[in-house]
Amino acid sequence: MIIVIIGAQWGDEGKGKVVDLLADRFDIVSRYQGGHNAGHSVYVGDKAFVLRLLPSGIIHADKTCVLGNGMVIDPKAFFEEVDQIAEKGVEVSPERLKVSSRAHLIMPYHRALDHTSEERLGNEKIGTTLRGIGPAYEDKAGRRGIRVADALSPDVLKLRIERNLEEANRIIVLYGNQPLRADEIYAEISPLVERLRPFVCETSHFLAEARKQSKKILLEGAQATLLDVDHGTYPYVTSSNPTAGGASVGAGIPPHHITGVLGIVRTYATRVGEGPFPTEMLDAEEDIANLIRERGNEYGSVTRRPRRCGWFDAVATRYAAELNGFDSIALTKLDVLDELEEIKVGVGYEVNGKRVDTFPAVSSDLRQIKPVYETLPGWKSDTLGITRFDDLPENAKRYVRFLSEQVGVEIGLISTGPERDQTIILEDSVMEGWFSN
Numbered sequence: 083m084i085i086v087i088i089g090a091q092w093g094d095e096g097k098g099k100v101v102d103l104l105a106d107r108f109d110i111v112s113r114y115q116g117g118h119n120a121g122h123s124v125y126v127g128d129k130a131f132v133l134r135l136l137p138s139g140i141i142h143a144d145k146t147c148v149l150g151n152g153m154v155i156d157p158k159a160f161f162e163e164v165d166q167i168a169e170k171g172v173e174v175s176p177e178r179l180k181v182s183s184r185a186h187l188i189m190p191y192h193r194a195l196d197h198t199s200e201e202r203l204g205n206e207k208i209g210t211t212l213r214g215i216g217p218a219y220e221d222k223a224g225r226r227g228i229r230v231a232d233a234l235s236p237d238v239l240k241l242r243i244e245r246n247l248e249e250a251n252r253i254i255v256l257y258g259n260q261p262l263r264a265d266e267i268y269a270e271i272s273p274l275v276e277r278l279r280p281f282v283c284e285t286s287h288f289l290a291e292a293r294k295q296s297k298k299i300l301l302e303g304a305q306a307t308l309l310d311v312d313h314g315t316y317p318y319v320t321s322s323n324p325t326a327g328g329a330s331v332g333a334g335i336p337p338h339h340i341t342g343v344l345g346i347v348r349t350y351a352t353r354v355g356e357g358p359f360p361t362e363m364l365d366a367e368e369d370i371a372n373l374i375r376e377r378g379n380e381y382g383s384v385t386r387r388p389r390r391c392g393w394f395d396a397v398a399t400r401y402a403a404e405l406n407g408f409d410s411i412a413l414t415k416l417d418v419l420d421e422l423e424e425i426k427v428g429v430g431y432e433v434n435g436k437r438v439d440t441f442p443a444v445s446s447d448l449r450q451i452k453p454v455y456e457t458l459p460g461w462k463s464d465t466l467g468i469t470r471f472d473d474l475p476e477n478a479k480r481y482v483r484f485l486s487e488q489v490g491v492e493i494g495l496i497s498t499g500p501e502r503d504q505t506i507i508l509e510d511s512v513m514e515g516w517f518s519n
């Protein structure tokens with residue numbers, strides 16, 4: 083069984099919590115794209131973990147975790163994270179953590195280029211995480227990237243750094259920043275690569291063998307559908323493919339071996355960074371946005387940037403369901419809406435009084451959109467930690483059913499708090515079927 087978990091909105095839907103919860107039923111958890119731009123928060127008892135590069139399954143001592151070929155890996159960030167979670171008592175050995183030899187490395191000049199690019203764009207900036215993600219993927223597509231396997235040969239690593247830095251420094255200097263030195267970069271990266279060596283693996287072959295032995299594999303998406311470089315709100319996107327097709331490419335798994343796709347959807351929407359956000363709560367709804375931000379702890383897991391908050395956008399989520407082929411949805415953060423009198427749901431889009439039924443390709447068109455809202459009554463009572471659908475207040479049940487109808491996909495799981503056990507699993511759902519055996 084191979085299941086993919088994908089964010090349906092602009093990220094931070096609660097993928098980490100759901101992956102951690104479901105990891106128990108799997109043997110292997112693998113990331114397939116992105117890098118340490120992700121921040122997946124997981125709470126287990128009194129311990130809090132923020133996973134950035136490592137799959138959220140790493141917290142389970144008996145699971146094997148994989149960093150797939152589609153990822154971009156900053157070796158310094160990798161070992162910082164390995165060391166941090168080791169301090170919390172999680173052992174991370176090469177036996178249970180495999181890094182693809184085909185993944186690309188994020189180098190110090192990628193970080194510098196990310197800064198330069200954002201400075202250059204000024205008002206038009208993307209609002210990236212400044213971790214060098216975009217420039218590393220640019221080098222991959224430009225066929226000059228340094229892959230893990232290449233870096234294992236010291237001569238190759240040295241030569242590639244020198245060659246790539248010549249070009250990178252031209253841009254860095256052009257925009258008034260200090261050039262970087264190849265010898266210093268090599269001195270920093272080479273010991274990290276040596277430490278990485280035992281973790282390196284032909285991960286797609288490893289996953290194929292695991293599947294032959296009937297092992298269960300969970301593919302953990304980072305970022306989300308609307309941040310996908312092909313399908314998201316371009317150019318305000320990340321540089322990888324979090325969508326379902328990306329899981330096949332980025333883990334090296336044949337598409338027809340994937341059993342199912344689970345969409346992670348929040349009961350409302352947020353966005354970090356710039357870019358269009360049709361259902362964003364603007365000035366008139368600032369109080370509601372603040373309430374949600376506080377109740378939902380809507381601050382970046384790592385950068386602590388306040389997240390922009392908005393109403394559930396059914397048009398965007400339908401688009402995500404169609405693109406990814408969601409078989410089931412995990413709906414998170416129901417409890418965050420507990421205090422609201424009324425809850426709005428964006429059910430359609432209008433531009434100049436005309437109804438728009440599809441998700442526009444151009445970001446400037448998206449900015450002109452006026453969402454058409456339906457307003458549902460709130461439930462004004464506590465749902466934190468409820469574990470049975472029947473125990474939810476009637477208006478909360480109604481809200482959940484409404485979202486499912488709007489998106490056209492069943493809801494198989496409802497999350498009612500950040501902890502593992504603050505969860506409702508819906509009986510007879512497709513999702514329950516996947517996880518019950």
Ligand code: GDP
Nearest residue numbers: 094095096097098121122123415497498499500
């Ligand atoms: P991810 O990037 O999709 O893994 O999501 P993040 O971890 O960045 O952000 C989600 C935040 O919401 C985290 O702080 C989670 O602990 C928290 N969270 C997840 N599910 C729930 C829930 O059902 N209720 C509440 N109150 N918090 C939740």
Ligand code: IMO
Nearest residue numbers: 093094119120121209210211304305320354355
């Ligand atoms: P998780 O996995 C939310 C956003 C950035 C920026 C854009 C491009 O925790 O859901 P990048 O550094 O990737 O080039 O930035 O994408 N972004 C995220 N937003 N959650 C994330 O990850 C994100 N990863 C990147 O804020 O707008």
Ligand code: MG
Nearest residue numbers: 094121122383
């Ligand atoms: Mg996150």
